[in-house]
Amino acid sequence: MSRDIDHKHCEGCGVELQTEEPSRLGYIPPQALEKTPVVCQRCYRIKHYNEMSSIALQQDDFLKILGEIGHTRSLVLHIVDLFDFEGTLISGLQRFIGTNPVLLVVNKIDLLPKVTNLNKLLNWVQKQAKENGLKVADIVLVSAKKNIGFERLLEKLDQHRDGRNVYVVGATNVGKSTLINRLIRDYSDLEAELTVSQYPGTTLNLVHIPIDDGSDIIDTPGIVYKHRLTELVERRDLNALLPGKPVNPMIYQLNERQTLYFGSLARFDFVKGPRQSFTCYVSNSINIHRTKLEKADELYVEHKGKLLQPPAEQDLDKLPSFTKHPIHVRKGRMVDVLISGLGWIKLNSEEGAELEVHAPRGVKVAVRDSLI
Structure with a gap:
């Protein structure tokens, strides 16, 4: 139980103190309220450890x-x-x-x-x-x-x-x-x-x-931008999403009506177009699974949180349900399809394609000129 802090303010930065949520502004461990001066955890870490925490x-x-x-x-x-x-x-x-x-x-x-x-x-x-x-x-x-x-x-x-x-x-x-x-x-x-x-x-x-x-x-x-997948997952899945070392691009030759799952976090459907290759730039910790489009829904129901993870099964209900984003890529364009907080999929030809991206509701999906 945290004690009543009587609306005290940090003597360092002036923020109103609270003892409930370490990730929010003004957090102070309850035992630190007895110390002088009374400063929030962020100010304490700056002064004593040269540490600038991300609040x-x-x-x-x-x-x-x-x-x-x-x-x-x-x-x-x-x-x-x-x-x-x-x-x-x-x-x-x-x-x-x-x-x-x-x-x-x-x-x-x-x-x-x-x-x-x-x-x-x-x-x-x-x-x-x-x-x-x-x-x-x-x-x-x-x-x-x-x-x-x-x-x-x-x-x-x-x-x-x-x-x-x-x-x-x-x-x-x-x-x-x-x-x-x-x-x-x-x-x-x-x-x-x-x-x-x-x-x-x-x-x-x-x-x-x-x-x-x-x-x-x-x-x-x-x-905090809620349109980023990194803001929606549980902390234990954040390390999987955020690459810690250079990514190994994964190349897939796809026929139309094939699907790529990125764990249970997103789905990429190649709906229509000539056979072509797609390069996925995502964290090496993300499990990519290929299937046929007609089997994609069934695969998700049976294997989400198990074969298809992250996230693990116990964290799936904390993610918003998928929203479908239809994407038309005209001939002659070299583009990436970005899923904010996850990475992007590069189309390696200029043949054009009809695509659909399924991502948790609110996550930004965008088409841009190819980065690489």
């Missing part, structure tokens, strides 16, 4: 933060996950931040096959950002986990910052915390400078990290 905000609260940025003179560091580019891009960002420049940091490039041409990848990102209405001052390709591209990121920060504060924004699970920790090491003596008294007093839980010229790097909580 999530719902969309309305996050938009309030973006709106405040629009009234400042700042550089916005927008971190996206290359493995879920469309799913982690903050739509409408430009409307909220005004004329402040955006440095787009594309993380997790280490998950792509090593033969990937980075110049082509950069061109693809530029095109996708423009199509999504995002004006960027620059783009940097990085791997926070593998420390790839970080020197270039520092160069671009120095080039575009011009004495401005830097707001770091991004969705959950894009690797924002890892990048923030690297920035702290390069720009700030955290032990000497980041004390409880210097934490901001705000219920939005912004964390200001002082840097050498009197400006701040301002960490914002990760935004």
Whole structure:
């Protein structure tokens, strides 16, 4: 049982404290309420372990933060996950931040096959950002986990910052915390400078990290996008969805009226078209199963949560039911079919196809020009 905390606020970031949900803002273990100062778990970890934990905000609260940025003179560091580019891009960002420049940091490039041409990848990102209405001052390709591209990121920060504060924004699970920790090491003596008294007093839980010229790097909580499969699965299945190492692309030669199941998480139907190959870019932990379209429903009923997993059988009822997305790919296009939070399926020919994707209700399904 948690004790009544009488609406206390964190003496570090100012957020209202709560003892019920560790994943929400303001969590404090009940026993820590007896300590002085009274700070939330996130502030405690920042000060004592240099750890920037990913606390999530719902969309309305996050938009309030973006709106405040629009009234400042700042550089916005927008971190996206290359493995879920469309799913982690903050739509409408430009409307909220005004004329402040955006440095787009594309993380997790280490998950792509090593033969990937980075110049082509950069061109693809530029095109996708423009199509999504995002004006960027620059783009940097990085791997926070593998420390790839970080020197270039520092160069671009120095080039575009011009004495401005830097707001770091991004969705959950894009690797924002890892990048923030690297920035702290390069720009700030955290032990000497980041004390409880210097934490901001705000219920939005912004964390200001002082840097050498009197400006701040301002960490914002990760935004929760419910259109990503990663936000719907149980924590034990998250590791299966999020690749920890480069993906091994799986190629399938399919005739029309064949189906691919990605565990029990999604289904891809090749409804009509000439025989062609499809390459699946998903975590190596995802079990892909091929069957005939006429047997697909029966297979799901009999084997969901067993042969077809993740998720395991006990977690299936926590996922929304499947919604069908018909997709027409005209001849002459090289496209990917993205299932946000899972990965994508590349069509390897320009023959055109009639497809259907079945994914949990609310999960974003999109067609885009091929990434690779």
